[in-house]
Amino acid sequence: MTLNNVKWISIAxxxxxxxxxxxxxxLAQRLxxxxxxxxxxxxxxxxxxxxxxxxxxxxxxxxxLLYLIRRVKLATWQQGIAFALLLWLGFxxxxxxxxxxxxxxxxxxxxxxxGDWLIKLLALTLLLRVGNRSH
Numbered sequence: 001m002t003l004n005n006v007k008w009i010s011i012a013x014x015x016x017x018x019x020x021x022x023x024x025x026x027l028a029q030r031l032x033x034x035x036x037x038x039x040x041x042x043x044x045x046x047x048x049x050x051x052x053x054x055x056x057x058x059x060x061x062x063x064x065l066l067y068l069i070r071r072v073k074l075a076t077w078q079q080g081i082a083f084a085l086l087l088w089l090g091f092x093x094x095x096x097x098x099x100x101x102x103x104x105x106x107x108x109x110x111x112x113x114x115g116d117w118l119i120k121l122l123a124l125t126l127l128l129r130v131g132n133r134s135h
Contacts, residue, residue, distance in 0.1 A: 008131030012062040012124050023116045034108045066128050084125035092117035
């Protein structure tokens with residue numbers, strides 16, 4: 001892995017962490033309302049463990065995205081948006097609709113999570129594409 005890869009993955013990891021943090025901060029009250037209306041009670045976790053897990057998850061996501069972006073050779077930002085939307089529909093949306101159907105996760109909860117994934121995939125795909133245009 002080159003220094004350029006490490007730099008752009010690090011920037012993308014921090015971006016993903018901040019975007020998700022902002023997204024869930026803005027929707028925390030609604031998410032709490034949705035959770036309180038169901039039997040779903042998220043487990044209590046320390047802030048430190050949450051930050052650690054999210055940074056690891058985002059690092060894996062960003063590394064995977066960088067690999068895919070290089071493999072498909074996205075030439076334009078429009079292709080980047082189309083690629084991110086395809087990933088979003090093919091993975092988080094499919095997983096979340098399965099959670100709604102099979103596990104009775106409230107639609108509102110799944111929609112909040114889907115929004116987080118949409119913002120993250122769009123931003124990270126464009127960011128990582130810009131950082132790796134020469135490859």
